[in-house]
């Protein structure tokens with residue numbers, strides 16, 4: 164099994180940013196990817212522990228911080244919880260709608276924010292690397 168074909172695009176990004184692909188880092192990434200990218204830190208800890216109990220809590224938290232600093236994931240604070248929910252940022256975007264009645268989360272792809280991002284970069288002289296867009300409302304079952 165060659166290393167190349169087993170690496171996810173996010174693991175490759177991690178390596179290209181100059182970080183070693185340690186077992187802890189790959190396991191945390193796998194857990195996030197296999198869950199569609201909506202997990203609290205407690206859920207990440209729990210699932211990593213089931214896969215490899217030799218990975219300590221501290222290295223899971225360090226990995227979450229590292230992935231956040233590389234914009235591979237972002238912490239969000241749903242349901243006024245103090246524990247962040249980490250979401251994956253495929254291609255630097257993540258968009259969803261949260262139903263305020265049943266807490267269902269509906270993901271969607273096309274945000275149409277490219278023009279706004281370009282305008283912000285121009286006007287504020289910033290370089291944007293990604294965005295997280297969260298809408299609130301009622302889902303089809305609740306409305």
Ligand SMILES: [Zn+2]
Pocket residue numbers: 201250257258259268269270
């Ligand atoms: Zn989402």
Ligand SMILES: [Zn+2]
Pocket residue numbers: 262263264265266267301302303304305
């Ligand atoms: Zn709902």
Ligand SMILES: [Zn+2]
Pocket residue numbers: 256257258273274275276294
């Ligand atoms: Zn977007």
